[in-house]
């Protein structure tokens with residue numbers, strides 16, 4: 001099984017709920033060649049139901065109608081794939097590659113999957129034979145440190161922690177200093193869930209940043225905003241505010257498996273103009289997929 005086909009399978013699995021509700025009838029339509037006006041309207045409706053967003057849906061329908069006017073023989077599925085890829089490739093992604101010590105901060109609102117993603121990401125990097133240090137920066141929620149400790153054990157990585165109620169900026173500083181001293185390429189820092197409107201909590205992120213910069217001036221190298229796919233486009237205003245306030249560099253979309261609107265990847269990427277680094281498709285350690293536009297589109301329409 002090739003790398004890409006393995007990824008496509010993972011996306012298909014993650015999109016199962018979307019598949020059952022909207023992708024199956026969509027794929028049936030797309031396999032029919034020329035579509036009449038009723039079928040075009042039905043397709044448009046399904047694209048919207050999959051949560052691809054108004055903008056992308058209009059673009060896709062326009063392209064389809066344009067090509068149908070131009071030639072008698074068309075392949076609607078191939079056209080849609082091509083157009084979707086154009087949209088997705090609009091935001092270039094930066095691969096997760098270690099150059100010296102890279103500090104990665106995970107931020108987002110409560111319960112979106114930050115700690116779980118961090119655990120999976122630690123295991124993913126470890127699986128590439130890259131050392132990882134995990135920092136329990138959520139000292140606010142009871143059990144958050146233990147939850148992270150468990151993920152650390154699962155992934156086989158060291159966890160740097162202090163006591164509950166401790167200062168997240170101080171523990172972040174310790175983690176970065178330790179990783180640098182031991183030449184560990186990855187430092188993953190968990191943070192407490194917060195709302196962008198809570199100013200003191202947003203200032204806390206600033207404080208973490210300043211404290212990291214005392215150790216490594218370029219840190220944090222990545223700020224991952226974790227978003228819950230089941231919230232769909234409703235969370236976009238909030239995400240945009242977060243993006244500005246926390247200096248977000250990449251997105252992680254979790255719980256794609258729990259959503260019947262898996263197309264939401266598209267409007268999220270279009271609106272926030274940030275690359276999607278990873279997608280979460282379950283609660284297990286290997287349920288984190290590096291986002292790949294080709295594999296995603298294949299999983300969606302393939």
Ligand SMILES: Nc1nc2c(ncn2[C@@H]2O[C@H](COP(=O)(O)OP(=O)(O)OP(=O)(O)O)[C@@H](O)[C@H]2O)c(=O)[nH]1
Nearest residue numbers: 110111112113114115116193254255280281282283
């Ligand atoms: N199905 C599914 N569940 C997920 C995924 N990612 C996280 N979860 C679940 O979502 C719940 C919350 O995950 P956490 O990682 O604790 O979320 P958090 O953002 O760290 O939460 P706070 O620290 O309280 O803000 C847990 O039950 C996870 O197992 C995913 O990709 N798919």
Ligand SMILES: [Mg+2]
Nearest residue numbers: 114115138144
């Ligand atoms: Mg957490």
